[in-house]
Each structure stands twice: as structure tokens, then as C-alpha cells.
Amino acid sequence: MAGLLEVKAKLAAARAVTVLTGAGISADSGVPTFRGADSLWSKFRPEDLATPEAFARDPRLVWEWYNWRREVIASKKPNPAHATVAEMEARFPHFWLITQNVDGLHADAGSRKLSEIHGNIWKVRCTACGLIEHNRQVPLPMLPACAACGHLVRPHIVWFGESLAVADIDQSYAALRSCELLLLIGTSGLVYPAASFASIAKEAGACVVEINLDPTPYSGAADIALHGRAKDLVPLLLD
DSSP, X not given: OHHHHXXXXXXXXXXXXXXXXXXXXXXXXXXXXXXXXXXXXXXXXXXXXXSHHHHHHOHHHHHHHHHHHHHHHHTOOXXXXXXXXXXXXXXXXXXXXXXXXXXXXXXXXXXXXXXXXXXXXXXXXETTTOOEEEXXXXXXXXXXXXXXXXXXXXXXEOOXXXXXXXXXXXXXXXXXXXXXXXXXXXXXXXXXXXXXHHHHHHHTTOEEEEEESSOOTTTTTOSEEEESXXXXXGGGGTO
């Protein structure tokens, strides 16, 4: 695969690498998208549950959904693609990982230089005092309370209609503008602001590489596109 050899050569010479991951990298660990027709929650749209308005209207229903999601994800483990991305962090002097995933698998694999721009399902945030805590309890009690002040907590997730954390987006933009190589792994390129990340890196002079099972809107803008499963292709980049 000529494209793979070219990417390996660019990685071997690179000092600054940024990685953007999406649902495709976690699909190889068995993490579902939670939009499947066979789901027991199929009568609900995520857009009807993952909003501040839904939580204000019926926090119990929203927490029931997130408890189910946490139970599903709890059994999943990082796959070889997650492990390789974590290895990149140690290999390149300037490295940053941006993930759209909320499953926490990158952190489980050892990644520390990362922005979880959509949040993390294993964190809860107090609706009163704002305290953010890690919480791996499965299932959580209904309705979970803040350890500090006793008020209701919510999932530490960026819901529809909410803005991304300023610190996360600033760090992401800085990494995109300073990298020599941007790897897009398992992301559809449809959701903003991540949909603009490839063009930001390209305008700054980076080589953009897409790794995805199928072509995406990113494919035309990528300098190199590799099609296949992340768990199969990503480990080959460093072997």
C-alpha cells in the first residue's frame, strides 16, 4: 500500500503530530453509536435526550439513558489503534490528541495529552457548584448528587445547543496550526467545529492523512487517504 509507506515516512521525519479521532476508532472496540434501530432507546432521538432542556424537564429520564450508555461502555476496552495513538504521545516531541468520543478509551489506553472536546461519560458535573469529578460507578443512583454540595449532577458531556469548552477548543486550534502532520482517524467530518479542523491544519502547512473505513467528506481534502479499520491500519504506522 503506497499511501501507507508514504505516511510512515512522514511520521518518521515528523516532530509535531496532531490526531483527531471519531466514532470509527471506538467502533473497533465494540462501542455502538447509540442511534441503532435495535436499541431499547430507539424511540428516542439523541437530540431529544442530550440537551439542557431535556435534563431540566426530566433529569431522571436523561440519567436512565446515560446509565444505560455507561453500562454498555463499561465492558469495552481500548483496541490496538487506541494503544498506538498513546504510543505516539511518547514518540513525538510535540503531540496532541483531539477526540470527539466521550467513552474515555483514549485515557484508558494511556493518552494524557488530549482534548475530549465533547466531554467524557465517566465524569459528572454539579449543576450548582460546577465541581467536575471522575465517577466509574455503574449504575449510578437516581438521581446522583454532588459529593461536595449535595446538588444534582449531570453528565460532563457537551450537549446539543451547548458550546465546547474554551480551553479545549483553544488547545485544539493551537495543535492544528502547529503540526506537521494531522491524522484523521475514524471521523466522518460532518460535525462542527471538527469538520473544519483539516482545513485549518492544511492552511498552516500540515500534511493531512485520513484513516477511515469508507470515504468521507474529508477524503477530497486529505493529502493521503487510507481506507480500512482503524485497529488494523493505525498500528502499521509505527511498526
